[in-house]
Amino acid sequence: MTANTPPQANMSPQRRGLMRSGLVVSAMTMLSRVMGLVRDVVVATFLGAGNGADAFFVAFKIPNFLRRLFAEGAFNQAFVPVLSEYSTQRSKQEIRELLNAVAGSLTAMLALITAFAMLGAPWLVWVFAPGFGRDPEKLAMTADMLRLTFPYLLLISLTAFSGSVLNTWNRFAVPAFTPVLLNLSLIGAALFLMPLMEEPAMALAWGVLIAGAAQLAFQVPFLLRLGLLPTPWPNFAHDGVKRILKLMAPALFGVSVSQINLLLDTILASLLVAGSVSWLYYSDRLVELPLGVFGVAIGTIILPALSKRHAEKSTEHFSAMLDWAIRVVLLLGVPAALALAVLAEPFLITLFHYGAMTDHDIQMAAMSLRAYAFGLVAFMLIKVLAPGFFARQDTKTPVKVGIIAMVANMVFNLLLVWPLAHAGLALATALSAFLNAGMLGYLLYQQKVLVFQPGWGRYAVQLVGGSALMSIALYIVSPEWQVWLEFELWQRIRWVTGLVVMGGAIYFVWLTVLGLRLRHFKMNS
Template identity: 40%
Template sequence: MFRNILSVGGLTLLSRLAGFVRDVVMAAVLGAGPVADAFLVAFRLPNHFRAIFAEGAFNAAFVPTYARLKEQGGIATARAFADEILTAMALVHGVLLAGALAFTPQFVGLLAPGLADDPERFALAITLTRITFPYLALISVATLISGALNASDRFAMAAASPILLNVCMVGTLLSAAAFPTAGHAAAWGVLISGVGQVILVGWDAERTGIGLRFGRPRLDPGTRQFLKALGPAIIGSAGVQIALFADTIIATFLPTGALSALYYADRINQLPIGVVGIAIGTVLLPEMSRRLAGGDDAGAAHAQARSIELAVLLALPFVVAALLIPDLTMRALFARGAFTRGDAAEAAATLQAYGIGLIAFVVVRAFIAPFHARGDTATPMKAALLAVAINVALKFALMGTLAQVGLALATALGGWINLGLLIWFARRRGLPVGDGTLPGNLVRLAVCGLVLAGVLLGAGPLAAKLTAGFAFAREEVIFVLVVGAGGLAYALSVWAMLGRQFLLGLARRRAADALKATRQAD
């Protein structure tokens, strides 16, 4: 399992690094003005629906069902089920796309009403949304194929496919002179990437013998089980997206640049969530589904505990950096071209607020997986909806005094509420939350985080003094020195606190998984 987590995490990290390059190019080309705001609205709308209907809800219902059918009836049964779902998905997205294209002005007006006060920005957002929205249908098909690959223990191509989004957007942004505006260039890059992702994962599925075809939808037991799980999963995912919709809606009423500050801060915030949290959730769900289907409850709990520890281990440096050096981070990464130091300061304050909830967002998938692996999507839905209701209320309460920073802070607090509710629901149902070694290891990791914090606070002034004479790239050099010193101190403290008990334990776990796979092959 951990080998797969590292594989998915590594490829996701590559995708996030490519995404950083994309954001640097986008910041330099688009800046934080009206064209950037219009594109970000157009980009967020299909992404919100993708998170509701595709990656979030769909994977929660599809992967356990596919894995169970494959375990019980073989690959042919699982593939027939996937073919039926593909056809149904194509029909649903065809209707959704037709409606979105026909009613785009009303759609944008509903979800970004603040843009209506600026007719030029509103009209551009409508145009760009019509370009980006078909990306939803394409990425949904890619998600279906990726789910089948993941349930078959093939993670690489599915994890690598998002890299195409960044590559395509960088390519079109660098060719912005050929488009009416830079916003048009970015929007076409999104659409082109959707086509590329379908081709990539489809090719991988075909060459491994699990390629999908259109099949007549039937309401057989597998499909009924999938639909039963999908309904609550959609509602739960919709709840999370309501909070993000609220960010978009409220931010359009804030001064120009608020949407951009939210976007660039969230891009840094999403790095550990994507690299660590999503990778662990992607691998842990089929792992726990297989173990529970085989009656290995203790093995499932052990897998969850080790995943939580790994998530905290890898996410802590991001949390400490977001809380202690957000200004340095945003200036070093984005303050160039049309993106000013003032823009970086606004994004830094927003990043600091996001950092408060980062641990909760990284580990939450490890707490959702035990429910989804048991076919229970209703309980995570209840937790998500309760957390979102509090989250949205906090957004309206905080926006007046803190602007977009208040929106980010409400999101962070909502993440902790969601995690707390999941733990409470699990204990009430008698489900194990990790194992006996988890609490002690988390305390040790917290001590390592404190060591890292001390080093970052001390290294900043020292690095500034050492680079006092630099006339070029001074912020970037300071950032590298501070992060390097902090990373070294964190690695040494982890080895000192957890080296033999934790790191070698992960190595033994990987070896045991490899041995088990070898025996099964024999």
């Protein structure tokens, strides 16, 4: 990337309403998640849950896991607070120097990591999916795919850097829309490259590489328009870079613990019967929809807002923002989790029961989906509680909590994997997420950073009552899952749409009757 800074560029972020920003991010994220589900429908139709699908999911999961752990996890949580401080307290020239140094240093580090990973692809696959070692052909195929997918980490990390800059300047829509390009690339690869490949799943690996380049290129014009497009130049001695690196070290374990837990699921799932990796993947993808649209969206807008309040030493506003974020994710997360649990088979059948996907695959994926749905609220809470530490440039506390949660997840895995197989792995991840979220919330409360605002008792009655009524109605109205297998595509779509609309109507009518209004969630950044 190169920089040509327009003389009129505004280097100070404008303040906007958090709810408005959240709705923008949610809308863009919803589009991305819907396209992601379309992508998964295409993949499930062509690949099902066989060896090719398992190989691609592992080859994609490795760089994607590192992306969440590094780019959107540790780097984002360390970079945004420092950048927010620069944006409120430093000159335009100092901001540009920080961006140039961070972009250059990030590129240099990740280029080296990528080169080593491509050279050691077979060993890396064995580490992440040791069960593949029993099938040399499957291991070799996964390693070949990984050599294509791993450069995605470099490209998407630079994309995350660009997105962090745009988010700090309250340009949330562009970074939130960018993942749509990944889904479009994979859909295009499945439709147009698969027929040309000897191994169909290899086309998807090419799609991942193409997507990384497309996502980075898409954000460049928007940085240029703001006058914030950097000229990358490695400078590890820069004060801002040193601070970011110092914050990143513990943050690698902090906010991304749930991703580490999902990776442990994959490792153990590779040791189970064929298809276990895919069953977990398909169920995780459904949970990712509400998690991304609600949890990640609120976490995305809350971090720069909290960072600015910390830089301004506005402690009361900081605490009120945290309370607001918790209320919003509970408002949407609780009914979403219950809907996923009640309608597990209908959702899976409607989205994935085509082509190579069997009835047995649906039953198995539904088991893990219900387990993941149990932990959905906890996954969301982590997304909004962890920024309460990172915004104050405290990355040590979340890492301590993260290590405890990760160890607990390992213990839960070993206790539950044998009686419940792949569903036990999903349940272990959910239980460890509750432990993680509970400890983060308790510590924030103990430090008087999280101060609960008035009205929580009434709010709890509103949420619990509305969610219970919705769940009961969905259970009564929805046909047995075996009936869904007999429906044609449009029948499935009509039924799912109708159930979702009915459930949402019951829930929000109940909230309205009990006095909850949209204006109650107004909060400025």
